[in-house]
Amino acid sequence: MARPPVSLHALAAARGDVPADILLKGGRVLSPATREWVTTDLAIADGVVVGWGERDAHEVINVDGASLVAGFVDAHMHLESSKLWVDEYVKAVLPNGTTAVAADPHEIANVAGLEGIRALVDAAEKMPFTFGVAASSCVPASPFESAGAAFSAADVKTIIDELGAIGVAEVMNYPAVINGDPMFRDIIASAGWRKVDGHAPGLRGRALDAYLSAGIESDHECFALDEAHEKRQKGMWVFLRQGSVCQDLLELLPTVLSHGPMCTAFCSDDREPDLLRDEGHINHCLRLAVEGGLNEIDALIVASFLPAMYHNFFHLGQLGPGYQADVAVFDTLQGFKPALVLQRGKVVARNGVIEPGAVPVLEAPQSLYNRVRLHHVPSAAELTIEEPTNGKARVIGVTSKTVRTKSLILDVSDEANDIARIAVVERHKATGRIGLAYVSGYGIERGAIASTVAHDAHNIMVVGARDASGPGDMSVAIARVAEMGGGQVVVVDGKVVAEVALPIAGLMSPKPLLEVAAEIDRVVEAARELGITLDAPFMALSFLGLSVIPDLRITDHGLIDVNQFAVIPVSL
């Protein structure tokens, strides 16, 4: 990812021997190194900035008084959380000024392995966008998850050496890293000169020292200010995350306010369609940071210069001659809504709207479709958990605003305990394996909801009412997501009342952002009508299988005590 050689035409335009292609005239350009706005025209040829100051150009765009900054770079994200395929994702974020991301494709990797990552890389190459793909390092997240693929260290090396990955994506299995697990030593070494991203919520002190010693270089999982500050002191890059679930930006911002922005970056991690639609992307992070007291220049540096530096996007992050002409043009920095976005010297968005034809239509390869492979649709009887003999059982406790769960012991017959049924159905290899358990805190009174988006293995997760109708509706819900090749559904009285089809790997829709977001709004509304009180019923569901976040999870192997790192029985 070194700065690619410029064309001889661009060089001639730089010298002033021939006119530039475009001149952005009358604005001011951010200089990240000197932290100042420089009043200058900006000349572009063959997709790169070729000069500052007055020039001849074939096309002059007057940007009188506008502020020009390098396109924003998302330091860590998962495309799949947007539920959009690559083209629609790019169309969704370009109007917000984002022109590059560092993507960890570990959702699609869990479903479709190397083939899934290759599909993403192939699609990304066709986009007017820098879609850096990192090598997912923890597929599956744990031995308790039945994913569609399992990556060895050799696979990670293949993704780097053959698919051109930008580095190693979040190394979530920090206990293994800290303990010197040979596979993770190999994975980290395979990065070579590239970056190795971490994932270490709450890690401090000696455990952090060991994690860093092993070669991890960044973290986007800090949730506490002093944690983030310790990590920065010790040389770790800290990403300020504002996603749909985890929103740490304002908590962590004071370390930037008091100690400057060096070695920080904004990231979105997981941004659902509604958040992308309602708040935008990295420009949302900028708004929050500036509202939180950060000066505009530092905020912009955190939004593009620093993440570009971290990820070795050598050609991005600033607008000096030789840099790729990814330009966000702001009539006002208020709200950080760009009036114009250029990518590689071409206008791709105006006033929040993607330019017609700027982004080619892409279809996801057929190999990513039909990825819900069931042995059979489980019957109501198969989804009916055996009642505990004394009434008490281990129950997953969920609440809004956190993806952590509690390990509860409750009387599952007591209505006051807000008990629901939960099941996980393996969907990659048609094993027929089903995990059954109880969950508390959903508020579901009737019907069922199901989803094939279920971190990280993305098996079918389904929650149903505690009463006798639950298992039947759960079975209908499973049948419907299977029929759609993946998605999210709400079932009542044996009928599907709302659904989102996510036929690309069971994770993504081929439709545009606004359609997908509207469909999701509808399934959430329908879920509310089942009595569900949880803030984000499907998002909460999607994390209940993630066997690396404490305390209690469920996979197709059954209940997982994350702290013991073991399968445990539902009954006591």
Add this chain to the structure above:
Amino acid sequence: MARPPVSLHALAAARGDVPADILLKGGRVLSPATREWVTTDLAIADGVVVGWGERDAHEVINVDGASLVAGFVDAHMHLESSKLWVDEYVKAVLPNGTTAVAADPHEIANVAGLEGIRALVDAAEKMPFTFGVAASSCVPASPFESAGAAFSAADVKTIIDELGAIGVAEVMNYPAVINGDPMFRDIIASAGWRKVDGHAPGLRGRALDAYLSAGIESDHECFALDEAHEKRQKGMWVFLRQGSVCQDLLELLPTVLSHGPMCTAFCSDDREPDLLRDEGHINHCLRLAVEGGLNEIDALIVASFLPAMYHNFFHLGQLGPGYQADVAVFDTLQGFKPALVLQRGKVVARNGVIEPGAVPVLEAPQSLYNRVRLHHVPSAAELTIEEPTNGKARVIGVTSKTVRTKSLILDVSDEANDIARIAVVERHKATGRIGLAYVSGYGIERGAIASTVAHDAHNIMVVGARDASGPGDMSVAIARVAEMGGGQVVVVDGKVVAEVALPIAGLMSPKPLLEVAAEIDRVVEAARELGITLDAPFMALSFLGLSVIPDLRITDHGLIDVNQFAVIPVSL
């Protein structure tokens, strides 16, 4: 140059499962990212920092209240200017806190080609030092210089791919770069993800835009503040240089004072033995910068964190866990004289003195000796220039404090014009080629001085008195430097009165710094006794053949008008 994997022992020490090797106890550690001093013990195992805070350790070094910073990194230097071989150079700079350099070996490359660079790389590997070698890009500096080697783009690629160069060293031929010369396009592309250093004194505006567009990333040749500031604004790294000849640090410092240190670094470029002895190394830059008003933290960041970042010395520049334990320990930051220097976790210097045995004795390979290869020693007659018919001739005008020369037309018989004889004798391929001309400004009244250190081709340069004795003394001087296999001599009345042997490639001595510096003091004193008034007679001489610095130079091809880029006659 990614951070190498730590040992399992280091990882265990990081976890606290086994004692660390060393604990530096009771100090405060600089955190470059947060710009603060953190009071903490520092644990080291197997050469890397493994933890912050109290630990068990096999050896505890009390550094009560000391300031611990990562070893300094020289962002751009030429070993050969120190006139020391690698081991003696390392012994000279380690006590000053420097533990890494980015070396451009273009002097030895001009003499001994790839073989010379390989010798340097081999030697560097044996040192307790990070001796990063960049690929010299302009060998020879111009077609008017007869060097011992000529590098093609393929040679540069070989140095990067096979010898592990850290990038492309200063691309001095900026007109060729700006004009899109294919060889230089290939050379720049060969860097891949590594850095491409520039050399562009005074380059501004469109020419700078083109130079940057072509892929150049840094410059150490800025001489004016507004020039440096323009370069920084446009995304170029600017190195603040304090060498023996060029001393730009204080001129350029205000851009750092007013706009922060991002994308700057200190460098020494060419540091002669006397300056190394008298003022030290990067710690001298630190002293000057702090005296010039820079705060200590920013100064230290410019001295190690930023150059390490620039050069992709991923394992250097800070003292977080996982970073190489190159530590400069300061009882007081006043004067920046380290009480203790550790390299890779071993104490290598105390109170300015190298630790006995810390640096292995290295001999330069025999292939670098006997590198003065003359067709014959030119006689006095051969060194006698034909007198101009009308008395007037083109004369090289030299003055102190600058390496630029003037192109003068003077009456060479007029004693008021301070005329001396100058000759260049080709010494690599025994061609017998000699260039003869006049120089004004030396003040030499009798005798001759000669040197095989003569940028960049390093042929023998000799200056002799204008009177009839001059050519004879010049011949004796040439004979003596040839006999020594290179060096610098002063001759009066046919006798050598002082000399420095530089038998390694005709550029370096195998002796230690203090001996070499003393020998150089003596030749300079002896030169003074010839009446020479110029500040640095040998250093000035060494630049008179550098055919890429305006205005008038001399090579074995004769007088070079640098502005016309052509050989021109001495006579009018």
